[in-house]
Amino acid sequence: PRKRGPKELTGMVDLTRDSTGKTRARLLDLVPGRSGKAYATWLSARGDAFREQVKVAALDPFAGYKTAIDDKLQDATAVLDAFHVVKLGTVAVDEVRRRVQQDTLGHRGRKGDPLYGIQTILRAGAENLTDKQWARLTAAIEANPAHDEVFVAWQCAQQLRSAYHQKDLAEGRQIAEKVVESFHTCP
Incomplete structure (x- = not known):
């Protein structure tokens, strides 16, 4: 998740590496608000199949995002983004x-x-x-x-x-x- 601008938007970005190992950032969605609840709601809306594919979730050091990952992405490893x-x-x-x-x-x-x-x-x-x-x-x-x-x-x-x-x-x-x-x- 990323905070974008004064309107408090949270961006969901796919940082999956391609076949050559290069990261190709792809914006998945922007949601209003900067909260763990907003992130958890977004993750819930994606469905089980999507959530099961997430192996690593990069986030900024905001406890709400970590809580959402722990709750909705139990099998994923949470890491701070670079x-x-x-x-x-x-x-x-x-x-x-x-x-x-x-x-x-x-x-x-x-x-x-x-x-x-x-x-x-x-x-x-x-x-x-x-x-x-x-x-x-x-x-x-x-x-x-x-x-x-x-x-x-x-x-x-x-x-x-x-x-x-x-x-x-x-x-x-x-x-x-x-x-x-x-x-x-x-x-």
């Missing part, structure tokens, strides 16, 4: 940056503060950074040893992001498993 997983990783980097900013300078970020100046760079994919952005990132991290925490968080988010950019699904899975296995050791 967009929201990467977004959660990016939010974690932002939280680390803010905390380190507060701990080192005693205030929220301001213009001229090293970590404040790289907040948009930290939200970008490493493969998209220009040489100038890399230099700014490096300078901000090297400005204070405490900034290493921000860099470690950013590297973790980049690894997480890279799992979804792999052409080979097995390679992406290996990266994702490595990231998950590292959680218990992460400061």
